[in-house]
Amino acid sequence: MEALKEKLANPVELLSSALLSGDVEVVDLTHTLDPDFPVIVLPPEFGQCARFRMEEISAYDHRGPAWKWNTFTCSEHTGTHFDAPIHWISGRDLPNNTVDSIPPEHFVGPVVVIDCSEGSAQDDDFELTPEIIAEWEAEHGRIPADSWVFMRTDWSKRRGAAYLNMRDDGPHSPGPTPDAIRFLIEERGIRGFGTETVGTDAGQGVHYTPPYPAHFYLHGAGKYGLQCMCNLDQLPATGAMILCAPLKIKNGTGSPLRVLALVPKGGR
Amino acid sequence: MVTRLQKPPKKNPQVRTRVPTLPSHYRSRSALFMAAAAAEGRFMLQVCAEPDCGSVQYPARDACSCCLSDRLVWQDVSARGKLIATSTVRTSTNTYFRERTPWRLGTVHLEIGPSVMCHLHSEVVVGSEVQLINRLDKSGQSVLLALPMEKAQLQEDDMQLRELTCDPKFRRILITDARNPNAYALAKSLLEAGASAVFVGEAESWRPYPDRAKLESLQGVELVSLDVTDTSSVQELAGEFGGKVDILINNARFVRPGGIQGRGDVGFAMDEMQVNYFGMMRLAQAFAPAMAGRSADGVNSAVAWVNVLSVYSLVSNPGFGSFSASNAAAHSLSQCLRAEMASSGVRVVNVYCGPTEDEWHQPLPPPKVPAGALARELVKALQAGLEDMYVGDIAKDIRRKFMESPKVLEKEMTSLEAL
Numbered sequence: 001m002e003a004l005k006e007k008l009a010n011p012v013e014l015l016s017s018a019l020l021s022g023d024v025e026v027v028d029l030t031h032t033l034d035p036d037f038p039v040i041v042l043p044p045e046f047g048q049c050a051r052f053r054m055e056e057i058s059a060y061d062h063r064g065p066a067w068k069w070n071t072f073t074c075s076e077h078t079g080t081h082f083d084a085p086i087h088w089i090s091g092r093d094l095p096n097n098t099v100d101s102i103p104p105e106h107f108v109g110p111v112v113v114i115d116c117s118e119g120s121a122q123d124d125d126f127e128l129t130p131e132i133i134a135e136w137e138a139e140h141g142r143i144p145a146d147s148w149v150f151m152r153t154d155w156s157k158r159r160g161a162a163y164l165n166m167r168d169d170g171p172h173s174p175g176p177t178p179d180a181i182r183f184l185i186e187e188r189g190i191r192g193f194g195t196e197t198v199g200t201d202a203g204q205g206v207h208y209t210p211p212y213p214a215h216f217y218l219h220g221a222g223k224y225g226l227q228c229m230c231n232l233d234q235l236p237a238t239g240a241m242i243l244c245a246p247l248k249i250k251n252g253t254g255s256p257l258r259v260l261a262l263v264p265k266g267g268r
Numbered sequence: 269m270v271t272r273l274q275k276p277p278k279k280n281p282q283v284r285t286r287v288p289t290l291p292s293h294y295r296s297r298s299a300l301f302m303a304a305a306a307a308e309g310r311f312m313l314q315v316c317a318e319p320d321c322g323s324v325q326y327p328a329r330d331a332c333s334c335c336l337s338d339r340l341v342w343q344d345v346s347a348r349g350k351l352i353a354t355s356t357v358r359t360s361t362n363t364y365f366r367e368r369t370p371w372r373l374g375t376v377h378l379e380i381g382p383s384v385m386c387h388l389h390s391e392v393v394v395g396s397e398v399q400l401i402n403r404l405d406k407s408g409q410s411v412l413l414a415l416p417m418e419k420a421q422l423q424e425d426d427m428q429l430r431e432l433t434c435d436p437k438f439r440r441i442l443i444t445d446a447r448n449p450n451a452y453a454l455a456k457s458l459l460e461a462g463a464s465a466v467f468v469g470e471a472e473s474w475r476p477y478p479d480r481a482k483l484e485s486l487q488g489v490e491l492v493s494l495d496v497t498d499t500s501s502v503q504e505l506a507g508e509f510g511g512k513v514d515i516l517i518n519n520a521r522f523v524r525p526g527g528i529q530g531r532g533d534v535g536f537a538m539d540e541m542q543v544n545y546f547g548m549m550r551l552a553q554a555f556a557p558a559m560a561g562r563s564a565d566g567v568n569s570a571v572a573w574v575n576v577l578s579v580y581s582l583v584s585n586p587g588f589g590s591f592s593a594s595n596a597a598a599h600s601l602s603q604c605l606r607a608e609m610a611s612s613g614v615r616v617v618n619v620y621c622g623p624t625e626d627e628w629h630q631p632l633p634p635p636k637v638p639a640g641a642l643a644r645e646l647v648k649a650l651q652a653g654l655e656d657m658y659v660g661d662i663a664k665d666i667r668r669k670f671m672e673s674p675k676v677l678e679k680e681m682t683s684l685e686a687l
Contacts, residue, residue, distance in 0.1 A: 035495070035498040035500060035501065036472070036474070036493075036495075036498075036501070038474040041475060044627075045524075047533075047535045047536075048535075048539070051497070053498060054499070054500065055499055056499075160473055160474050161473065161474050161475070161476060163474055164474060164475065166475060166476055167476075
């Protein structure tokens, strides 16, 4: 009995047994890599984000009788994906700024979720502001240092053209203001910022000063981005953790990945 | 009297689709010059170049039938003549004609000399003045058909003529790229030409484009999901609609200015190949088999595969050098497709276009090809039964120079002044 207690004291085994018992649940925050999933659209004279594509190599046929496999291609920034600091010009000279050099412990950690779904339902250009963060902290406590902050908008439930919500003056989707993202980095020392929209910035983020403030400030400070996530409505405001290891691409600026959240039972 | 073409009834699902058969395709190599002329709808015969002879030859041969000189030159000649005799074939050992009897043949005395045996439009009678057209038949070889001097009512409905053309009337069309600025003009022209349905492939419906509402407003247009860079999307559409495509028009195009060194990467080049080359290959792998199987399927048989190519598929335009290269690849692939489709009789039509009136050619001086002109010429090519069509002054100029000397044209296009 004493030996068993000692054994259970190992925190990893505690977690394992909680996973086995269902006391900790796994929530998938990842969209399926689908050829028709929207990607960010830039002015056409710029290079574009490659869509996810798949070509069959063989399917138990003359090209390979007993096996099926595919070749897939995509951008580092297609589908649910991770942004490394080198992705942005502000982070280009930082140490360990590529997906292959980021310390692996940074890919596992706590997450807090700021629910902006109500505001985003009413305003396509809804902004996450320092005031909203202050209100959230008044209710849930101070955002812990080195944690991920996710902005829940329920935007992942949108389909087709409503997702990018592209108009003649560009896309319209929610995102953080420059002040909000600076507060999270400078005052709270977060590890990264995650969204359900196509980028960490608002659709109209180019019109802030600086343009694309989330990208500019996050990556300039060596922080990470996660975007095109789903199921954020299944996460508690606090108390969950995520696993978000990107592919280990040499000098990679990001990568599609599977984002998983560990959530205490009943904590959703 | 032309029998009015009737809109085909819905297909009887219990009847086997008629398997394509072909008319005789054996010709001498000399006669292929006539097929090459037919590809562009030209009436050309050999003329003896001996100054004191000058006689016009028919059929194609290697030595002058009059003076035995081998200096025979292919020339555009008058196609006028008089129908001096007719005959009606009521039975034949050739499967193709057996299925199409009665079939009228006649002898026309050309005003330039020779008498020729030819197919007859139903409106021409013995003793009347006629004009001959030189066209490709289902086997891809040159045949002649006598038309009345004045265009007859419902002339295009004539069965023997329709066998030589790819008339959109009562046919169902697939246009592969709704996002191309020419899609609306193409759809509109084809509907006006009597197409019974126009399916327009739309990629990335999550991203708006200017002409969507206009396209949707056209009666007879149906937007279908298709992205030629996505194999699964092409296969899915072919699975659903492959048996309903009588004419496929591949207008999908990715174009950016630039050649090799200015770009500094292969990004746009890969996009150009993905759309312009691999796109055609994916479409062909998915749609060509079904079309080939339906090329004898009655009034709305599968009849044509149209590639909208740049005329710079024939010679590089260094300002759009990478785009030119992708079109050269596509052009070569279209020739392969022609060979593979030959046994079905489905015609592979190449429309060679000069610089188009769009955002990517905006800083270029005119002449440029507006979408309406492209649509008009493309429909004309189908109605006339052509295999090669050059659209716009620049395309016609490049064609002329290419036929004259590909090397001189290359020298001109790649000179120090070219960029």
